[in-house]
Amino acid sequence: MHLNEIKPKTRCRIVKILGSGGIYRRLLDMGCIKGEEIEVVKIAPLGDPIDITVKGYHLTLRKNEAKKIEVEAI
C-alpha cells in the first residue's frame, strides 16, 4: 500500500520510502522514516495535496509524492 491510497482520518505505519534524490531526502529530513506512525488528516478541497501528521506536526504533500511512501495498516 502507498500513502496516496490511504483514506482520511486513518492511521498507518511507514514501511519504506521509495526512490532517491532530492524528494526522498526531503521526506527523510521531515521525519518520514521507516516505522513511523502517521495519520492522513484530510485531502485538500481540490483533491490534492494531502495533509498528514508525522512526529506531532502537520505535513502536506502531493499525492505524487505520497506515492513514494510505502505504508502498512495498523
Added chain:
Amino acid sequence: MKLKEITIALAGNPNSGKTSIFNNITGARQHVGNYPGVTVEKKYGNVKYKGYKINVVDLPGTYSLTAYSEDEVVARNYIINENPDIVVDIIDSSNLERNLYLAIQFIELGVPLVLAFNMSDMTKTSGKKINIKLLSKLLASPIVETVGHKNKGTKDLLDAAISHIENKDREKIEIKYGDEVENELEEMSKIIEDKKILSEKPSSRWISLKLLEQDKEIIDKVKKEAGEAYSEIVHRVNKSIKHLSNILRDNPATVIADSRYGFIRGALTETHKETETGKVSVTDRIDSILTNRIVGIPIFTVLMWLMFQFVFKVGAYPMDWIDMGFGKLGDLVSNAMPEGLLQSLIVDGIIGGLGGVIIFTPNIILLFLCIAILEDSGYMARAAFIMDRAMHKIGLHGKSFIPMLIGFGCTIPSYMGSRILENKKDRLITMHVNTFMSCGARLPVYILLAGAFFPQIAGNVIFSIYVIGIVMAILLAKLLRVTRFKGESSPFVMELPPYRVPTLKGVLLHTWERTWLYLKKAGTVILAISILMWILFTFPMIGENYSKDYDAEVASLEQSLESNEIIEEEYEEGIIKTEAMMGAEQLAYSAAGRIGRFIEPVFEPLGFDWKLAIASISGIAAKEVVVSTMGTLYSIQEADEETESLRENIASEYNPLIGYNFMLFTLLYFPCMAGMAVFRREAGWKEMLFQIGYTLLLAWVVSFVVFQIGRLFI
C-alpha cells in the same frame, strides 16, 4: 577598553520563532543583504553586551543541512566557511523531535552549539515536561528556555552563548550510525586524509558522511578539488554504498536519517514526559474550517479579495498624496527656476522619475503587511495547500497564486511577492508570467483605446484583454516549465505550521525591510533611467527647424485678439493648439522620435506606425505614460484616457483592428523600468534581460498574428 568581538550564527526551522529572537537580540541595529551569488536574504546585526561586541547572523530557516534547497546550502556553507564562534539553534519546544534533527546536524559539523527552546510557555500549558538539564548533557550543548514574542530569556541566551564560547574544555559528542556505517566511514576518512582531499574542514568524518548520503554539493566539491584521487574516493564510496545497501537492505541515506532520529528519540524518552491531554488542538479546530472541503475555497477567495482591496483601495489615498506632493514640488521648482533645460531636467526628469518610484511605496507597504500577517499567522501554508492542485496543473506552485493576484494591481509588488516561493525555478517562472496580469497602469491605455474604437462594448473588450493575459500566463508557465526551467516541478512537501497570532513588531519590521529594499535599490536605477528617458525625449532640440513659423502664428493670433476679431477663449484655444503642434514636432524631432521612425519597419507588420512605436517606447518608463505620449503625438495638451478629442483623433487615424492590437501589445511587453529594476534585484541581470527579450518577442508575434489574420476579414 576594546570590546571582544564574537559571532553568533542563528539557525532554526522555519516557524520556530527565529526572527523574533533575532529582533530581540539586535533591536534596530540590523541590516539586510544577500549571500554572495544567491538570492537568499542575509540578515545581520550586532549588539554590545557585557564587554562583548556580538555580531549576529540570521541563517535562512531550514529543516536540515542536506543540499536540498539553496537555503540549506547557504546555511551549511556559512558555518563551514565563515567559522562563527557559536551556532544558536532556535528550537520550537512544541515539536522537539523534528526541530532537534537540525541540531543533530550541527553537532555532526562539530560547531559549538547552544539550543534555545523557544515558545517554552506553550509546552508548559500543553502539559509536556522536559528534563532540560539531562537533555543538555546528552546533547553536550547548553539549553536555554526562551519566549521570543515576549522577549523572555534573551539575556540568558546571550550569557549561555558567551560562557559556552569561553569554555575551553567543551565536551564533544559524536552521533553513531551503527557499526557497519562506522566501519565504512572510517575507511573513507582514511582515504580523504591520506590523499588530502579537501581541507580538513569541517572533518574527514563529516565529508565521508556526506559522500555516503550522496550529497550532490559535496560530491561536486570533491570532484573539483580531489584531482587524481577522485576516482579512488568515488570507487570507495560506491563500494561502501553497495556494501551497506546489501547488509542493511536500505539506502545508506535512510540508515543515517534513521540513526539521527533514533538518537533524538533515545534522548527524548530519557528526558521527556508527555502527559497526553487528548484534546483537539486549537490549530486543528481552526483548520477544520479554513481548509474545509466545502468552505475552504470560498473563505480563501474572500480573504484574497479583502487583501486586494486593502492593498489597492487603501493604498490609493497615500498614492494621491504622493502624486500631489510631487506635483506641487514640481510646480514649486518650476516657479523658482528660470524656464529652460535645467528646469526641465529637474522637474520632468528627476522629480518626475523619483515620484514614479515613490508612488508605488504605499502598495508595497500594504502588500508586505498582508504577506507578513499571512505568513506569521500560518495561513500562507494553508493557501498553498488549497490552491496547489490548480496551480500545479499549470506548472506553478500553490503559493504562486498570491503574487499573481497582486499582479492585477501592480507588477512591482507582484515580483517582490514571489519571494514567498522557496524554490528558485518556481519563483522565476512565477515572476516571468506575472507580467501578463494586467496591472493598474495598463488600464488607462485600455480605457483610451477601447473607448476610441469600441465605444459600445468597451467593457467587454477590456475584459477580453485581461482574460488573454491570464491565458498567456498559463501557456507561458507551461512552456517555461518544459523548456528553460526544465525538470519536474519542485516537490510539494511542506509543513503546515500551527496557527499563531502575529506580533506587531515582527510584522512591522518585516514590512519595513522590504519597503526600504525597494526604495533603495530600485530608486537609484530608476532615477538613472528616468534621466535617460528625459534625454531621449528632449534632444536633439528642434530649435529653428519647425515646419511652420509658429511664432508668426502666435503673433497673428495676438493681433486678431487685439483687433477684437476673436474673443479671449478662441485665442487661448489657438495658443494651446499651436503649442501642442510644436510639442508634437519636437517629439518627432527628438531621439525618441527618430528611434520611432527608425524602428517603424519592425512595427509595420503589426499595423503600427511610428507614432505608436514611440508611444510603446515611452511605455517603458511606465505604461500609463503611453496615454500622455499619445496626447503629445496627436497634438492634444493635457490628455488623459477620457479625453474625447484624443479618442476622436486616434479613431480617425487607425482602424479598430490596430486599436485592439495595440492593446494586446501593451499588455504583453514587459511592464516598466521600475518593474525591470526590481526584477533585476530579485532575479539578476540574466533573468531580467530574458524577461525583456521574451516579452517583446511574444508581444510582437502575437500582434503580428492577430493583425495579419485580422486584416483578411476587414
